[in-house]
Amino acid sequence: MSTDSKIIDGKAFAEGLRTRIAVVAADFEAKAGRKAGLAVVLVGEDPASQVYVRNKGKQTVAAGMESFEHKLPADTSEADLLAVVERLNADPAVDGILVQLPLPAHMNEQKVIATINPDKDVDGFHVVNVGRLATGLPGFVPCTPLGCVMLLKDRLGSLSGLDAVVIGRSNIVGKPMAQLLIAESCTVTVAHSRTKDLPEVVRRADIVVAAVGRPEMVKGDWLKPGATVIDVGINRVPGAEEGKSRLVGDVDFASAAEVAGAITPVPGGVGPMTIAVLLRNTVVAAHRNAGLVLDESAL
Numbered sequence: 001m002s003t004d005s006k007i008i009d010g011k012a013f014a015e016g017l018r019t020r021i022a023v024v025a026a027d028f029e030a031k032a033g034r035k036a037g038l039a040v041v042l043v044g045e046d047p048a049s050q051v052y053v054r055n056k057g058k059q060t061v062a063a064g065m066e067s068f069e070h071k072l073p074a075d076t077s078e079a080d081l082l083a084v085v086e087r088l089n090a091d092p093a094v095d096g097i098l099v100q101l102p103l104p105a106h107m108n109e110q111k112v113i114a115t116i117n118p119d120k121d122v123d124g125f126h127v128v129n130v131g132r133l134a135t136g137l138p139g140f141v142p143c144t145p146l147g148c149v150m151l152l153k154d155r156l157g158s159l160s161g162l163d164a165v166v167i168g169r170s171n172i173v174g175k176p177m178a179q180l181l182i183a184e185s186c187t188v189t190v191a192h193s194r195t196k197d198l199p200e201v202v203r204r205a206d207i208v209v210a211a212v213g214r215p216e217m218v219k220g221d222w223l224k225p226g227a228t229v230i231d232v233g234i235n236r237v238p239g240a241e242e243g244k245s246r247l248v249g250d251v252d253f254a255s256a257a258e259v260a261g262a263i264t265p266v267p268g269g270v271g272p273m274t275i276a277v278l279l280r281n282t283v284v285a286a287h288r289n290a291g292l293v294l295d296e297s298a299l
């Protein structure tokens with residue numbers, strides 16, 4: 001099989017998802033008499049966070065939703081940030097609230113997340129939503145792992161009975177990814193920094209999800225032939241030209257593409273899915289909060 005046909009094109013999938021979301025968002029506006037709204041709160045001037053927030057705002061508006069941006073200085077007190085979150089909780093125009101992480105060191109991230117109304121927590125980080133995911137109740141699921149599952153189901157159809165290895169156990173990616181794969185009836189192994197003989201663990205997997213943050217760590221000869229590889233990693237490394245950098249994943253794409261049955265590239269794989277799923281979660285939240293019926297499985 002050529003490498004091209006193995007590539008899971010997350011950019012194209014995300015585009016299609018955004019088109020479907022725009023249709024649903026227009027339908028919501030017609031029924032509710034207002035647009036679905038997403039509020040993004042940014043504290044401080046971290047350049048990467050500023051880029052994310054700008055892109056989120058642009059894509060929210062492009063999908064026919066309202067974007068509310070709250071930019072607070074880096075020295076904002078935790079109490080003032082919590083007051084902003086409380087105001088957004090009470091604002092009927094706001095369906096989804098996202099507090100851009102990381103927060104400055106003087107703030108307690110867990111406390112801030114815990115203040116968001118779980119029914120507006122479109123990032124799915126609130127413990128109530130973590131619990132809902134773990135127990136199979138409807139809630140909100142973190143955007144990046146949900147995007148990974150969408151790509152997997154699009155490529156493989158049913159995931160039932162497949163062996164999946166998730167490398168990484170963060171609250172944002174690894175753990176919710178494992179929960180989602182359990183819900184899809186995979187047999188799931190979660191590997192992490194203390195795992196013994198990682199290549200041997202990975203070799204068992206029909207599905208490998210790498211969410212580590214180590215450039216090109218997973219090699220082709222670790223993989224079971226035909227495995228589906230989802231590379232969540234985004235790592236900036238020195239480029240071929242002096243002073244230039246390039247993005248690579250946690251998987252060594254060249255060697256992995258030889259062995260894998262399907263693989264996400266970096267960039268253009270998982271990355272574009274995250275904001276598209278955030279918009280999905282927002283339009284879902286809008287329907288739930290307004291008491292309107294939506295076939296969420298069609299999104």
Ligand code: NAD
Nearest residue numbers: 144168169170173192193211212213232233234270271274
């Ligand atoms: P994290 O640092 O919170 O977690 C990394 C995990 O990798 C940890 O659980 C750790 O145990 C594990 N790990 C570290 N070294 C290891 C090793 N040698 N062997 C096996 N496991 C090891 O990171 P995160 O937030 O989960 O993000 C992981 C990667 O995904 C990063 O590159 C990040 O930039 C990327 N990411 C991408 C998106 C996106 O595409 N939109 C979103 C979130 C994170």
